[in-house]
Amino acid sequence: MESKMTNAQKFLDHYNELDQALAKTLGQSDYESFSQRIRQLILRNPVVRRYKDDLHQLGNLRNAIAHQSRDGRAIAEPFDETVSLLQRILEEFKNPKRVIPEFQFEVFSVRSETRLINLLTEMKEKDFSQAPILDDLGNIIEMISTNTISRWLFGEYKNQLINLTEAKISDLIPYIETKENYSLISRNTSIFGTTEIYFKKSKEKESKLDCMIITHSGKPSEKLMGIVCIEDIAKYLMD
Numbered sequence: 001m002e003s004k005m006t007n008a009q010k011f012l013d014h015y016n017e018l019d020q021a022l023a024k025t026l027g028q029s030d031y032e033s034f035s036q037r038i039r040q041l042i043l044r045n046p047v048v049r050r051y052k053d054d055l056h057q058l059g060n061l062r063n064a065i066a067h068q069s070r071d072g073r074a075i076a077e078p079f080d081e082t083v084s085l086l087q088r089i090l091e092e093f094k095n096p097k098r099v100i101p102e103f104q105f106e107v108f109s110v111r112s113e114t115r116l117i118n119l120l121t122e123m124k125e126k127d128f129s130q131a132p133i134l135d136d137l138g139n140i141i142e143m144i145s146t147n148t149i150s151r152w153l154f155g156e157y158k159n160q161l162i163n164l165t166e167a168k169i170s171d172l173i174p175y176i177e178t179k180e181n182y183s184l185i186s187r188n189t190s191i192f193g194t195t196e197i198y199f200k201k202s203k204e205k206e207s208k209l210d211c212m213i214i215t216h217s218g219k220p221s222e223k224l225m226g227i228v229c230i231e232d233i234a235k236y237l238m239d
Contacts, residue, residue: 008074102188107224
């Protein structure tokens with residue numbers, strides 16, 4: 001009867017697989033240490049950046065288990081949570097979850113001449129809060145949101161000019177609070193990568209980014225494949 005694997009054995013198996021995956025990514029042989037690989041990949045890989053502190057601690061634990069064991073017994077048995085953490089990092093490094101297909105859907109877009117009532121109808125029926133505005137060539141030029149609509153309604157109410165049936169998207173563009181407050185990302189962007197883009201672009205804009213628009217390679221002229229909002233990646237921002 002085969003003996004059950006201990007947590008130390010599971011840990012070492014996951015660790016060795018991760019070390020080999022890091023080495024393969026860097027095109028290295030075995031002469032580099034685990035910690036050196038981590039330092040080299042911090043600038044290149046969002047998963048390594050996210051877990052860098054955990055990885056260094058896991059490396060120290062591996063060294064203790066591998067080099068300070070006695071009589072074939074590990075000096076320490078990792079907790080189940082520690083083994084699970086290492087396994088999760090391994091899976092996320094080898095198979096990072098990407099925005100497509102995770103956030104892929106048919107995006108409703110508008111143009112300057114689109115009537116506001118058409119957008120409101122779509123928003124109600126399909127339950128979304130933002131839509132890209134396209135120019136005559138189909139390039140993304142701006143985003144319109146329910147917040148923009150609210151500001152327009154208040155401005156028009158004050159002037160007693162509300163006419164929902166005649167209003168066009170072009171009438172609302174001046175009410176967009178922060179211009180071009182979105183980012184274009186490619187379909188291959190990892191979900192962890194989106195969190196970094198969110199923080200970086202929000203800092204540059206000095207305003208929380210409204211959303212990230214997915215196209216094939218992140219170009220404004222390409223077909224829209226999906227939209228990522230802060231609510232979609234909130235759990236990854238907090239992890």
